[in-house]
Structure formats: structure tokens, C-alpha cells
Amino acid sequence: MNAIILSAIWGVVLMFCSVLIKNKGVYRHIAALGLLVILAGNIHETYHGSFFNIDTHEMLRFSRFGLFFNTILLAATLLYVLLSGRDVEKAGGYVAEYFTLIFFVLCGASILTSFNTLLMLFIGIEILSIPLYILTGSDKRNLRSNEAALKYFLMGAFSTGILLMGIALVYGGTGSFMLEVPRSAIMGGYKGVSFLEVTGLLFLLVAMSFKVSAAPFHFWTPDVYDGAPSVFTSFMATIVKAAAFAAFLKLFEARVGDTSAAVDWKLLLSIIIVSTLLIGNVTAVFQQSVKRMLAYSSIAQAGFMLFAVFSLNDVAKEGLLLYATAYSLATIGVFAVLIKMKDVTFEGFNGLARKNPVLAATTTICLLSLAGIPLTAGFFAKFSMLSAVIKTGTYTWLVVVAVLFAAVSAYYYFRVIQAMYFKEGDAQTEEVTGGFKVLLIAVAALVILFGVQPQALLNWFYF
Amino acid sequence: MPLLNVLLTAAPAAASSASNYFPIGLQLLFAIGFVATMMVGTHLLGPKRRTGDKLENFASGIESHGDARQPMAIKYFLVAILFVLFDVEVIFFYPYAVNFRGLGWSGFWSVLMFVGFFAVGFFYIIKKGALQWED
């Protein structure tokens, strides 16, 4: 509750900052401060309860998992603002508003980690999405940014329609919006799993797959990630995607887990997972722009995270926490460097290692983590996802497929490393400050820390 | 409609089965059918005289000129959308007014908060100059 309310309020505060404070450089400090406040509030809530005592009529339920996920999201956003805050100022003319929108997105994200009815799911997703449409188009003079925003909006609207359709059908099938409906309490006394409910859940699956950019509903992702200003792509690809996954898992754990005795969802999910892995990884191979490659890689990573939804067990939940952390850390790190690059194609990275060894080294560590090389956080994240699948006992061939595609992914991640270290070139970067480098090193250190001691994160979750 | 439930393991119970929707479906069918029949009927039966004057757009007798798709100042849209926004939100006052007594003080504070949000938003758009007509 703290996170939802505080982030909404802080969004409004920043909104007024744009009116009251003319110095653009101040906004990011206010945003960072706000994030610290919200983070503190959220951690306080995790252990001692909320500051606000509001009866939500069970429409929101604050579980340990959700609150911990909030912590991860907020910490990632804080890191993001610290690393790339200066670049937000360059994205367009309305700096404070961008931060405002980021806070509103966080508000939506916190709803998504705690919703207990499908209505709150819908509201959360809308609060999450609408600011993103604006952020995507924030570079008003850039046609590609405009195009991306419009595409995102159109397709987002389409998926919202599907989401609503699904919610309506589920309501029709069970007579309740609540996430967990006891079978006995279903309206009309129908104890089985009705056609309406299952169809509704299918629509929900499609809508959520759209939000997490799973194939074949991923089409918006490359265009939008590529067209949006890099600094917002970084935000969308990490925090927003992680929040959407939290919602996806929460929804399916309650609703699909409930029907899984009657209906087998595994085949459908495995088709979606395999096609996501296929399209994400294989298409990334041919890209010439690192930014677009990262867009496809985020699809590929989504394929891995979908394993959590696929297996729906405790290992999967822990795994998703780990994965969200590992993926967000690494992607924020890579994007922070990418934003500083003058040329975002692979050639633009040629010879970065000689020019700026710190940037090259930290980027390398982040890329290794994305590829899932041992001793980085990404390895254990992938490992726990795969072990979650193995724990389900069925569809173990998915593990083989996933590992094969992870091998393919190494190709395009290593291309960047190769460009940085083994190719002659003159990589042009913008000025980077010492603080930026220190932060990058901290990110890399965290990536390695969680790669060596993944328990450090999970222990925190349990205590 | 038991056919659709073939794949589901649990057998449909009579009470909440889709057959309850049968009258609604029937009505829907009837409505669509009626409209369609009428439209097709008038189209087929009515007399047609196609002259140039008849195909002209009717604009209260004023002759139309040019294309409607012309660039227009964004301000119109801005004002229009803001109007819609506030206008729609004001609608909440009607139910509140009706239940004013029943909701008591808690209702009052809630609406005050709602109005407060409103005012904040309004303050913001005024400060931002969204309603300033002249540049």
C-alpha cells in the first residue's frame, strides 16, 4: 500500500516541480529522493505493516512476495535513475513530467504485485501502460519515436480489449472478479470448470503474453523499443517487464492453478515459450543495431521468465525473483552504456575496451549475465527457471530447447564483447563522470555477487 | 450448449449452464435480424434517383467547399479533451448529491479528496498554460 500511494503522491509532487522549479537538473535528485522514500516505505511495510490503513475490500492483498518484488522494482528504478537520470533530461523538453510518468508507472507496478481482483489487474495494467505510451513518444521531433508511440498505443489498446474480454468471460464463468474463488462459491453452484471461464483465461493469457512480449504477440516490442528514446527503452525493458511478469505469475498461480486439475495448460504455454525463445533468439542474431538486438534479447529473456508461469511452483517463484533481479540489473547496466554511445550499431562498439576499459568491462559482465554464463547472476536465474521446469516432471524437453537457445543467445551477446575487445575501431562515447563509472562497477559487482551467492537475495526474501 | 463442454472433464450442471442465456441469444438474433431485414428491404424497395444535387453534403443550405481534413490548431483538441475529462468526472457529483445524507461525513471527506485531486489537476493545467488561447 505504501508503494502505491507514495509513488502516486510523489508523481504529483514532481508534476508540480515542473511548474515551480525551473532548474532541470534538480528533478532527478527529487526523483531519486522520492524513490528512496518509497523504497523505505515499502521495506517498512514488508516487516512492520503499512503507514496507511485503508480497507480495500480484499481488492488488494499485500503478500510477502509482492512486497519483495516491489523492493526489487523500486531498487532497480533507483539504480536506473542514478545511472541514466541525466539522460532523461536529454530525451525531451518535459523532464519533470517524464519522472512523474515513471512514478505513475511504479504505482501501476505496485498494484500489479498486489492485485486481488481482476479489476485491479486491469487498472494496474492501464496505469502501467498509459504513461509508457507517452514516454515512448517523448522525443516529439523524432518520427520514429512518434511512430513507435502510436504503434504501441494502438496495439496496447487492442490487447486491453482482449484483457477486458477475458475478464468479462471469467466473470461470466465464475461470477466473481476475485483472484481466488473457492469452487464452492461460484455463482449458480456450478462446481466444474466452465467453458466461459477457460475461454476467459485464454484471453487473459493472450493479453498478458502481449504485455510481457511473448511470441506471437511480441510484434510491438522491437519497433517500440527501437523507436523510443534509449533511456526509456531501458526502463520499459526491465522494470515494466518484471512487473508484468509478477502480475502474470500471480494471475496464473491463482486462476490457472485452480483449473489445472481439469484443463492442461502446459501444451499451450510450451508452444508460446518455444516460439518466444525461437523468435527472440534467432531474430536477434541478424540485427545490426545493439539497441534492436537488446529488444529481441528482451523477448528471448521473456521466454525464459515464462518458465515461471509454466511451472507454477515455489522454485519458479524464487526463480522469477532472481531472474527479475538479474535481468534488470544487467539490462540497466548495458543500456546505461548504450545510451552513452554515439553509435548504437555493433560497429559503434568497436574498440571500446581500449578507449574506456571500465565501460567495456562492466558491459561485458552484464552481457555475460544475460547470456547466463556461470559466476554471474544470470546463470543462477536461468538455472532456477530450468530446475523449476524439471520439478514439474513433465515437458523436460523444454529444458533442452531452452539450453540450445541460450547457446544461440551467447552468439549475439558475444558479438558486442568481440566488438569491444577484439576489433579495431574508434568507439565514440559521450562524457562519462566518475560517479557513473563507480555505479556501473557496483552493478557489475552485484551481478557477480548474485552469481556467486544467489542465496544472498533469496535469504533476504525469507527474512 | 453441452457440445462446447466436451473437452472439460467436469460435466456441466444444469443451474448455471449456458442454456440460461438462450432467451438472450434469441433476442439478440431477433434484433439483428430485424435491423438487417429492414435495411435490406428499404434498400431494395425504395426508389432511387441519383442526381448531382442529391449526392451533395447537406450543410444547412450553405454550400460546402474544400476538404474537412485540414490541419487545425492543436489547442482545439486540447481544450476539447480537457473538457471531456472534467465533464465526465463531474458526473460523480450526481450520485453523491442523491446519497448526500446517507454517506455522511466519510462520504464528504471522500468527495472532498476527489475534488482536491481535481483541483490539483486543474491547477496544473492552468499553470502549464494549457488553456491559454493566445500564444
Next chain:
Amino acid sequence: MSNLVFLVPLFPLLGFLINGLFRKSLSKPMIGVIGCGALLASFVVSAILFGNVAAANRLHPGQPIPATVLFDFINVSSFKIQFAFLADQLSCLFLLIITGIGFLIHLYSTSYMHEEPTEHYGRYFAYLNLFVFSMLLLVLGANYLVMFIGWEGVGLCSYLLIGFWFKNDNYNYAAKKAFVMNRIGDLGFLLAMFWLLAKLGTVDYNQVFAKTALLSKTDITAITLLFFVGAAGKSAQIPLYTWLPDAMAGPTPVSALIHAATMVTAGIYMIARSNVLYSLAECTQHVIAIIGLATALFAATIAIKQNDIKKVLAYSTVSQLGYMFLGLGVGAYTGAVFHVMTHAFFKALLFLGAGSVIHAMHHEQDIRNMGGLKKYLPKTHLTFLLGCLAIAGIPPFSGFFSKDEILAAAYAHSPIYWGIGVATAALTAFYMFRLYATTFLGNFRGTHDQQHHLHESPAAMTIPLMVLALLSVSGGFAGVPEVLGGDHQLHGWLSGVITSEKTHHLEHSTEYLLMGVSVALAVLASVFAISRYSKKPELQEATGLGKVLQNKWYIDELYDAVIVKPLLKLADVLKNVVEKSGIDGIVNGVGKFVHYSSRQLRLLQSGLVGSYILVIVLSIVVLFLVFWNQSIILQFVQKIF
């Protein structure tokens, strides 16, 4: 006190680290002091250990010496191998040989290698110390795994030291040859170890020997044969002996230490250590005896016609190792170990003597260009002569006792073995005195320049020679047989370890006769050789059988034609056909396929929202169809797979 045991290999290891890491900053004398000091310290500790074992032996005769566990090496559920040292009677004997002779050779090296630049001088001593460290691991290990670590270590050091002068391609080739040959043997060792692990779950000596009852006849035979393959590789037996003569490319002290006194006897040590296993495998023993005998004879014939001073000694080493294997094969384990000891003394002496000659002759190794060195190098000459007498088996020099013990055991086994053994002994005496006569007697045949520079070696070289000469002369008294009024102390000493010695009882008269025959033959051969070669040594090219012998029976050429060339051909085929078009083809094909599909999949991303939504809608329809018909699809899939 037995905890001291870890110190023994520690000193050489420290020496290796210091000399290896600081070889550029240390001065030559400092390097020498560190290298020799490490060995001396090690020798002192070994002597203390030896004393301890002796005391323990006296107090509790027959009681086995416990192993010292340093740490758990491998500990995976029930599978456990400890890093343990066992300093019992056998190990202690080898410790003394290794550290004692090792120290003398280190001392010798300080002078012999003095012309090397400091950096390489340091490298030399580092390698030498590392070798000693590995060799000590080998003999100290309380299980086959630790032995194997040392076994590999000495192989590596041998490689490094043979190729010490790495700027010469031939030397590198010799080093590679030694390494590859050794690796072939090591494979046998490894397989034997795996076999033991598979059958008994342990490689610990005590446990293995206690559990032999669990092994079938086939198991024991196979394991012992495989171990013997390892031993044949390391100890240069047929068919893996060809590396040893080539190994003479290394510096002469290295040849003395590694390729005569210590490393090459590792195989004998291993088999003596495993005597419990071997005495259960009759078949293997036959194989060992025959191969040993064949190697002894074969190498001796080659040695007759060699003109390189070190090559003669190398083939002599191979031949003597053959003797030792003969001893092992007929169950005279103590005799074999005894011969290892005496051989270490006199062969180290001979090599160092040869080194002294080479040093004096400015790296001339061809004996045809020597002669008459007696008056220029008196100390070297005298010690070398003593060494020759020892190896020829002339009583009362050390070689006589050990060789006699093996020959007696061979006779007890089969008179034919004895016959061949004695013939070999005669050949040995012949070629050794041929070498002696050609080198030291007659007139000097070298260039004038060489003659001008002839000089006796410095004390650092002659002192080790003298010490070794003393040992060569007296070393045999550790095992004076009963028949000559001795009580064979070595036999008593080793009885705790070598429990399956085959005892044989020959009539005293028979033994006297055997000794008489072999001594008489040896003396005859020696005298013949001296008289034949001191006046007019053979300088012209050999012909006929001599040529065959000079070319070592063309074994290298045979191996080259039968094994190396076909292997290279096969490798060529694999490289050009299988690798290029097969494996590379598959690998590159996968890459190309991914690239191709990437290019095609990319086209899905048309950029048109309309087509995106169309695809989405179509996918929804397809997914719905799949979902509602999944039982049919799954059935279909199951039918296919």
C-alpha cells in the same frame, strides 16, 4: 616423529618455487645454494626418517608402518582418497637414494652448468628441484593416486629437462618423444587405477593388498599387466624404450639423475611396491621376465656399437633396467630393489664421469675423438674405472652382488633365463670396457685445440664422483648373500614390505658355480675389450651386423614406418576430410542455418500495425484451436515418437 615426512618433499618444492620465481634476480651461487640446500635438508630429514623406521623395525618387527594422512584429497560420498604419505622401509630406501644421489648431482651441476646464463641456470635448478619433489611424491605416496601425481610430475620434469636447451629442434623432438612414450605408459597406469577403483573402490596400498581376495584371476592379471605397461613406459622397456637413448639430449647431470638413477627406476619401485598383486599374477610375471630379459639382451647388443659416450651409457641403462625387470619377473623383488640401489650408485657415477669427460672435451661426445684421457683426467679416470668394474659385475664391487642375486633367482626359475642373463652380463662387461678403453686408454685422437684445453674438472664435480665411487665399491655389502657368509641386510630390511618374495634354495655348490661362470665371463669379456680397443679403436664405419647394431636394429625407423607415419596419415585424413567438411561443416552449417532463419524471421517484423494485428488474431485462433484439440494433438505426437 613420522609427521616429519611432509618436510621431505616440501624442501625441494620450496627450492623450486624460489629458484623458479626469482631466477632473474638471484645470483648463481645463491641459486646453487638454494637448489643444493633443499636437497641436503631433504636428505637429512630422510635420514632421520630412515632411522625412525629402523628403530620401529627393531622394536616391533613385522609391524607395518602407518601412513601419514595430510588431507582428504577427494571426498565424494563413499568415494574417498586421502593425500597420504607412507614412509616405510621401501620408501625410505628410495628416499635416501633420491635425496642422497640427488644432492650429489645438484652439487655437480653447480659446476657443470656454470656456463649457462643466470636465468637459465635458475631455471635448470628449479626444474631439477621440481623433479626431486615429484619423485619424492611418487615414492612417498600411500596410494596409487599420489604415486600417479608424482609419476606425471617426473614425466613432466623429464620433458622439461630433456628439452632444456630448447633452441635446438632435435632436443625438443627428443623431449616430445620421451613425453609421448611416457604418456602411452601412463595410460596403462591410469586404466589399472580405474580398474582397481571399479573393483575395490580404493587405491590405497594397504587396503588394496588386504582385499586382493576380492579380485578374480582375470582382474589381477589385467591390472598387473596394465601397471606393467606404465612401468615399461617409465622404465624404458620393450617396446617403449626408444625414448631413453634420445633423452640424452638433456644436460648430463640430468641424464645421471633422471635417466639413470631415479626416475627410470620408478617402474621397478611401483612393481616392488605392488609385489603382493604381482605374485598373484603368474602370467604377468612371465611377461615381465621375458620382456626384461629381452630388453637387457637387446639393449646390450646395441650398446656394443654405439660411439656416443652417453648413448652407450643410455643403452646400458636400458639393459640394466631389463635386469631389474627380470628380477621382478622371477619374484626376486628384493634383488631388483637391490640392483636399483647399486645401479643408482654406479650409473650415476658413470654418467657424471662421462659428464666430466664431456666437460673437459668441450661438449665432444664421440668416443672416436677421445682416447688417452687417463693422464689428463686422473680422478675422473679412476672413478670411471671403478664404475665400470661395478657394472661389469666383478667382485667385490656392488654390481656383482645385486646382479648375482637376480641371476641366481633366474636360474632357480629357469636355466635358460640364467643363460641369457649371463650372456648379457658378458656383453655388459664388454661394451663398458670398450667404452673405457676407447675413452681413457690409447692416444688422444681429438683436435689440437681440444688437447690444449684438457683439464681435470673442479672439485664440485670430482667430489660427487668420489663419493659415488665409494658407494659403488661398497654398496654391495648391504646385500651379501648367505653363500658368501653375509646375512643380506637388505633382505631383512625390506621383509616388512616385500612379503611375497619367492624364496629359492640352490645348493651352495651350484651357487658357487653360477657365480664362477658369470664372473669368469665378465672378466674375460673385460680383458678382451681392453686388449682389443686400447690400442686400435674402431674408427671406420661399421658394416654388416655391426651397422645394424649401430643403427639400433633400426627400431626407430620401424616405429616411424609402422606407427608414426600411418598415424600422421590418419591425422591428415581426419584433419582435411572429417574435420574440414564433416565437423566444421556441421558447426558452420548450424551457424549458417541460424543466420539464414534469422534473416527470414526478421521479415515477420514488417513495421505495419495492421499486419501485426492480423498475425496476432490468427495466432489467437490457432492457439485456441490447439488448446481445444490438444488431446488429439498429444495423441498424434505420442504416436510419432
